[in-house]
Amino acid sequence: MDLSDRDYALVTALCGGLPLTPRPFLALAHAVGMEEDDVIARLHSLSTAGIIRRLGVIVRHRELGYRANAMVVWDIPDHAVEDVGQRLGSCPEVTLCYRRPRRLPDWPYNLFTMVHGRDRTEVTGMIAAMAEREGLRNHRRETLFSTRRFKQCGAHYGQRQAAE
Amino acid sequence: MTMDPIDRQLLQDFQRDLPLVARPYAAMAERLGIGETEVIDRLDRLTNSGAVSRVGAVLRPHTVGASTLAAMAVPTDRLDSVAALVSAYPEVNHNYQRDHRLNLWFVVATTSAEAVHGVLDDIHQRTGLTVLNLPLEQDFHIDLGFELSWT
Structure with missing residues (x-):
């Protein structure tokens, strides 16, 4: 499904967040020059098509007490990365799961997962249990905990837009 | 809270x-x-209070614009100044220190892949440090939201 200019304007306006008013889609409709019914129908189609992954309340982990944030990186053979990626991507512990290129010799890892928890001990245990459960104990991996957050905000792709 | x-x-x-x-x-x-x-x-x-970012959407990656994850190995005594230099770009939306030899990790998101490369090149030129470019190749995550447990 290709995005029309109208869809592009709609998702761009939406990603700044819906207003907390009784008819938020009406406000969105006014912002992009559409009818309220059309906005709702379009959002339904974009969700069904998978362009909108999820529409709802977007929470901040750290502010809810999930202070340990680990990027777990895995060196998975290329022939297996799709299968392993799909399995890790559906694990309840994992909040993001992306394949990215290796940059040898600096960086041998090709699969990135994010795991959040209340503290490092909990997160380390979750990762070890997940590796065991998924049969990945013998694959090389590293866990990179964040130690400082210098900046976190929604992305601005030229117009108002945010991504997690 | x-x-x-x-x-x-x-x-x-x-x-x-x-x-x-x-x-x-x-x-x-x-x-x-x-x-x-x-x-x-x-x-x-x-x-x-900060617990909620917004009521809104999470989009499929690269639906609009282009982005990448970048990493740098910054000497400890330069970390604060290099992190500030990186954070100052409006195209940078996440910037974290992580405990690894590659200790600075940030996301660049903007209008096009060319513009992303422009930001990375600029950071490389200004700091003299190597910037690893790790763009997303495939997204495997099934995003059902974050399961909260209240203890």
Whole structure:
């Protein structure tokens, strides 16, 4: 499904967040020059098509007490990365799961997962249990905990837009 | 931040499948057994306290614009100044220190792949440090929201 200019304007306006008013889609409709019914129908189609992954309340982990944030990186053979990626991507512990290129010799890892928890001990245990459960104990991996957050905000792709 | 059981249910149950009806907060209110105004007031309070980023959408990556994850190995005594230099770019939306030889990790998101490369090149030129470019190749995550456990 290709995005029309109208869809592009709609998702761009939406990603700044819906207003907390009784008819938020009406406000969105006014912002992009559409009818309220059309906005709702379009959002339904974009969700069904998978362009909108999820529409709802977007929470901040750290502010809810999930202070340990680990990027777990895995060196998975290329022939297996799709299968392993799909399995890790559906694990309840994992909040993001992306394949990215290796940059040898600096960086041998090709699969990135994010795991959040209340503290490092909990997160380390979750990762070890997940590796065991998924049969990945013998694959090389590293866990990179964040130690400082210098900046976190929604992305601005030229117009108002945010991504997690 | 104090949260009561209704706040928790609001955060747990509505991370996805926001009702696509003219009055979504009223539909949520009905499921929570409270009024529409109370849902709006609670979301407003949770947003102001930082627990909620927004009521909105998570898009499939690269639906609009282009982005990448970048990493640098910054000498410890330069970390604060290099991190500040990186954060100052409006195209940088996440910038974290991580405990690794590659100790600075940031996301660049902007209009096009060319513009992303422009930012990375600029950071390389200004710092004299190597910038690893690790663009997303495939997304495997099934995003159902974040399962909160209250202890």
